[in-house]
Amino acid sequence: MSSHVGNAKRQFVTSGGSGEAVLPDRRMTPPVVRGILWAAIAFILVNTLVSQVLDRQAYDPFITKVSVTFAWTAALCGWLLGVGGWEMLVKPHFGYPLVWRTPADWRRYFMLSLDHKVVGIQYLATSAAGLFIAGFAAMMMRAELMQARLWFFPNMSAYLSAVGIHGTIMMFAFGTVVLVGGFGNYLIPLMLGANGSAFPRVSAISVWLLPVGIATVALSPLLGMWTTGWRAYAPLSGQDPSGIVFYYLGVFAMTVSSLLVAVNLTATIIFKRAAGLTWNRIPMYAWGILAVSLLNIIWLPEIQMTFILSLLNNIVPFPLFSQVGTPLTYMEIFWLFGHPEVYIIVVPAFAIWQEILPVMGQKTLFARQWGVLGLVFVMLFSGLVWAHHMFTNMRNSQMLPFSFFTEMISIPTGFAYLVALGTMWKARMRPKAPTVLVLMSMFNFLIGGVTGVLLADPVINLQAHDTFFIVGHFHYTIIGAMLFSALAAVYYWMPRLCGRMYSETWANLLSVWVFIAFNAVFGQFFLLGLRGMNRWVPVYPAYLQNMNFEVSIFAFLLGIGFLLHLIHVVWMWNHGEPAGTNPWQGKTLEWHSASGPGQTNFAVAPIVLRGFYNYADRRPVLASRGAGEREATGGGATPGPTAE
């Protein structure tokens, strides 16, 4: 294993070490184009082989559930090889030298890259695309719900397919990804004072699974509608036309991507820390990413096995989860992953609060060890609470233990608040967009938490379950806490990512915009749920129409707000004021390096002398070695050690 790391690292240095463009020896097809081509060829070949030769079915359809499964798998392999896996993974295995040169311009984002910063940007862009695709599905759902009758979608199944696509892409391509695959890949090696992640070739290839997953799920209606929503409950999943097959396959691609990220980042945090960066000193975000990566490593394989089983159940077919099998088993193993997934999404958000607030307030992090304890115990507890999703279908005797653990998990969750509030007390808070967004995120998650306590109570849960109350609750935790924290992270680290500053006025204005719209939408979801609005219905009793209409209006405003945030960030990425190396006076190591994508983070390995969160201690964080701290070679903002 260590030889691989060394190998790849050497290659990384030679390929991207200099800032100037290194063009390939000979002209090759652009990797993405070649990937699409190879995928298409593989798909057609294997599909024809299976559906026309090996497994002909009655009436001889060209695409069958079975053929499409094999063809999709072949297409995935073709895509990964075409986009660069052939040169980077396969040929070196047969003794060829690893030849993969990354041009130092926009093209590096459209091929495999060994630089963790390029991979981070690739993940951020792809998951943002996922956010807006799934968000568009949500807008269509809200348009339908403006009226109590079916008017926007052509039929019920089309609406339910939109629900499923929205949930699946949001969960597996955005919620699980943006703070881990995106910011995690970009920031964690920097924060640890490393020049790369532990397995750069793994993360180079893993990011290209994500667009495949998004496209597969988004295009699933090509194979037929599916009506189950993102949970794909059996036995209903077995009744649907073939669209559900693309759900299983797409989710498989996306979860493999997240799993590889988790393995890579865990190894990076354990093995690639700079000298002196002890466990007591690693940044809070590294703790958050470690906790969430362990959750991913534990639970993603579990849900992958579940979905593979369910896929076989569907295409073979088996009766595993039908009336003559055991429908409950699917639910149990789905939620066994499903609840840790919630914490996979929200734990990095907690870490972001604890990362941003001390810097924005120039204030010593309060009760740091309790913050770490909170992250770790949330991670440990999250596997003990899954069946609170099943109070309506489990046996009575199982309710109390799950109710107990669900209530108890609010204790370590509360530590995130303890740390954040204590840090803000008597700080010198700069009311900038990252601060504002973190506070909004804390407010939103508080609502999510209070309604979570209500839902942990079985008797209340039996009324609120499967209604808009629960939809409101989990949108508060996911959009309200995670997405607002992700926005805070975007604005906080934007100077680091592109060397430019956003517009403070626009960022604050748009943040207030989405905050108001968000609370207007999902606050009313609680009321809708309590008034009897159930989930997964394009058609509902007329007495709920007025409130739904109003919610839809606010939902459109929310969608426009997020779109404006995107436009603002993209515009400022190229046109913002140059931000300087360390505009927030942060102490963590990503601010001690000005390396852009393709550049070496630390020319000389840094030596860490003390933790990053004690603002009473004005001494420098890094060992001073004169010129030894000169960082990135060329390009980007002015390099140099930060003022301490």
Added chain:
Amino acid sequence: MFRGSVGGRAPGRQGCSVVDRVMFTIWWLLASVLAEWGVRALIHRGVYYYTASSQAQDGERAVAFILTVLTPVFTFVVVMLIYNFIRFSTARGVATPGPHQFQTNKTFIGMWVLISIGLNVLFFVHPSASALEQMFNSEQQRVHRQDLVVNVVARQWQWIFSYPQYGVEDAEDANGNSTLYLPVNRNVKFILRSYDPYHTYAPEAAVVHDFWIPAFGLKQDIIPGETRYMYVHTTKVTSYNVNPMVRVQCAEVCGPGHPFMEAPVHVVSGVDFVAWVRQQRMRQAQS
């Protein structure tokens, strides 16, 4: 633990600290009183909007208790967020570390941890365990010898209600739609199954449904291949025409017809119920 020592202006800091604590406490108390008043109004209005069973009333009481206890906690965090943001924000873009630097405060952390554990234990004991105990008791066979039994069959996409004690099969209204009639002030035992009685040879036709009557305050998933039970005690004469929450609604997605899997509920007096039973039996005899 390390306590801030930059500047060494301990007495001045102490004084300032007291003012902030007092100010914060005053705002917190004010906000809590206001919020509790709001929560009271909400509870008075009915958190569940409309209730027609003792189970719904139990649930409503549980919500009321949790909201009442959590309101000061909620306002503590919200007021702290706002107070910190307004009181401690600085106009300067480039901030230097302020004089107040501390890593811990044992009293605050200790109280935080103890209160959060205490509140969670409290909520687990009451209302979670206590209300659940009540629910389990209401389901005990021995207290329910006089239960009205309703057989409920869920199929895609229809509810079928039968009353074995009264010989009523597949209760329907004049238009042939499934309808559920219940006598008031009675314990009702629903026996829930999911299968298609018209296509019993097709086991794959059965999917998970969920039997929910919003005004009764509870629901129960119906799992194919299993028999499930749900118990309610009706408390008032009402119907779908009085409030649309008095309806049976499938709450678990069961395919494209899911939204249409609903049926009106009528809770009537004992006399009216007997009359309805007679009418149903006449209808059955005719068909």
